Amino acid sequence: MNIALRRISLLLSVALILAAAVLAILAGQRYSARFDWTADQRHGLSTASQRVIEALDGPITFVAYMYPGTERQRLRERLGRYVNADARIRLEFRDPARHPRRVRELNIGPDGAVVVRVDDRTAKIDQYDEASVTQALQRVSPGGSPWIVFVAGHGERGLDDTATAGYADFAAALDAQGLRTRNVNLAAAHAVPDNTGVLVIASPQQRYLPGEIDMIRRYVDNGGTLLWLDDPGPRYGLTPLADDLGISFLAGTVVYPDYQTLGTTSPAISAIAQYPNTPITRSLNQVTLFPFAGALAGDSDSGWQADVILRSATRSWLETGSLEGNSITYQPDAGDRLGPLTLGYALNRQRDADDSASATRAQRAGVVADSDFLDNGHLALLGNRRLGLAIVQWLAGRDRQIAIDVPEAPDARLVLAPGRLADLRAVFVVALPIGLLLIGGLRWGLRRRRR
Known part of the structure; x- marks a missing residue:
């Protein structure tokens, strides 16, 4: 009887685990949640970028001239925070091979580029960090680029x-x-x-x-x-x-x-x-x-x-x-x-x-x-x-863009003095390998003595 109860308990546990896994998969497909714990919310949009978007009227379109492949996915991830920030923003991909004339007009290289379009105003970008993208959005603002x-x-x-x-x-x-x-x-x-x-x-x-x-x-x-x-x-x-x-x-x-x-x-x-x-x-x-x-x-x-x-x-x-x-x-x-x-x-x-x-x-x-x-x-x-x-x-x-300044994340770069670099090199290149060799040698010696 105990064996039968244990089997039933095991089957129920497995069923509950499978049900929880299926529910988690379904919930993940239907809902999404993102958490950004970096300085200045680097994987979200800064307040400055949000103000630039709010200052623009009408739909905002990113037209990416890129060949199919992994680069498209990377770009989708980088521009995704803009697409998620406002329902008026959308991202479109176009194959350069199918639009050769437009590619020549825009002087787009083999690595591709993105054209930002608001009404009849456009700006081309080939750097996709927040500062570059937001700068392009400012260029297509009603005030233009005076x-x-x-x-x-x-x-x-x-x-x-x-x-x-x-x-x-x-x-x-x-x-x-x-x-x-x-x-x-x-x-x-x-x-x-x-x-x-x-x-x-x-x-x-x-x-x-x-x-x-x-x-x-x-x-x-x-x-x-x-x-x-x-x-x-x-x-x-x-x-x-x-x-x-x-x-x-x-x-x-x-x-x-x-x-x-x-x-x-x-x-x-x-x-x-x-x-x-x-x-x-x-x-x-x-x-x-x-x-x-x-x-x-x-x-x-x-x-x-x-x-x-x-x-x-x-x-x-x-x-x-x-x-x-x-x-x-x-x-x-x-x-x-x-x-x-x-x-x-x-x-x-x-x-x-x-x-x-x-x-x-x-x-x-x-x-x-x-x-x-x-x-x-x-x-x-x-x-x-x-x-x-x-x-x-x-x-x-450009009254609606006053005080808009995309900040640089304070932890985006690691800058060390030459003396500190020498200290790190001494620790990780010299001291740490020698220490590991000594520890390994001591353990090997102790094992031989025990035999």
């Missing part, structure tokens, strides 16, 4: 300059947002390029020619968008442009007496932690640092609406004297001004529209009394990069 044109020829910050004071990193950050960058020498071009989306003046060090100043003023007068980043010191002939914008640069450098508490190493580094409620700064919740910044004043009768976007702390002041030494004090009799001080303005005004669809359109400009905060040495500090991108996005009319 040209951010930097004035050159007067010692301005260089887009190709990789030194500490250069703007190479900022140019790369703009490119990653789907914004195209280039330099223009006005003396050689004789005019601001017609396809300029935003004209940038970044801390000139030499005087502009009168004709160059006229070109810039004419560009602004005709409705062009301007970003002016400058530091304390001379304006090199650009004072008439400041008058046109209704702003003035105040003499002196903004200092902060409690710099040692923050550990910023210099009283001339302004830290801003609170921002006015503007489209540029509304989602900015990080501290930004401005080395050797100046201050601005606005003219309410200029015809521009000037919104403050950057304001120094109450305990700061505008130092008009020398910054050398450790005894910098507030001296109102010497011309010092007590904070809070304005470091940046977002300007806009209504102008007659170019077409009959609307009576007016908004013209925008931005002025910041500091250019160091976006250079290679300071761009990566705290919220500087995010602020710089938000300013340019707003100026370019």
Whole structure:
């Protein structure tokens, strides 16, 4: 009787296990669940990418020109997080052998490529990491890929300059947002390029020619968008442009007496932690640092609406004297001004529209009394990069993409100092093999003795 009960119990256990396995298989086919425990949810979509998708109207199609095989499956896995993120997104595969004409038109190589299509706007990608794909989505956004044109020829910050004071990193950050960058020498071009989306003046060090100043003023007068980043010191002939914008640069450098508490190493580094409620700064919740910044004043009768976007702390002041030494004090009799001080303005005004669809359109400009905060040495500090991108996005009319910046996962790369690499090599290449040989030899010797 006991044997029969045991057999029945065994059969029931096997049946239950099989039933559970069948139910698990059926549930797995019908339902799916994904868990991403990597830093920044690397196998899902970042918040920045989700905002880009939300900013796009209508269906979004990824058309992959790839030969059948394992590469298709890999691409399906990599783009799957986009397809799963929004019901409007779909992925299509096309065999290049069946579409030779289209492949030639798109200049697609043997490894294939993906074309992102939104309405009649397209962008080609051959790198499928999140930053590259999201950048392509930004290029097909309604705002397109405007040209951010930097004035050159007067010692301005260089887009190709990789030194500490250069703007190479900022140019790369703009490119990653789907914004195209280039330099223009006005003396050689004789005019601001017609396809300029935003004209940038970044801390000139030499005087502009009168004709160059006229070109810039004419560009602004005709409705062009301007970003002016400058530091304390001379304006090199650009004072008439400041008058046109209704702003003035105040003499002196903004200092902060409690710099040692923050550990910023210099009283001339302004830290801003609170921002006015503007489209540029509304989602900015990080501290930004401005080395050797100046201050601005606005003219309410200029015809521009000037919104403050950057304001120094109450305990700061505008130092008009020398910054050398450790005894910098507030001296109102010497011309010092007590904070809070304005470091940046977002300007806009209504102008007659170019077409009959609307009576007016908004013209925008931005002025910041500091250019160091976006250079290679300071761009990566705290919220500087995010602020710089938000300013340019707003100026370019990409309001729905302000503060969109796909972050790099902090654990994506392993960087070790040369000394640490030598230590690891000594442990795993030398010490560990020798230790294993010694342990093996000792065990072999002990076994021989026991025999």
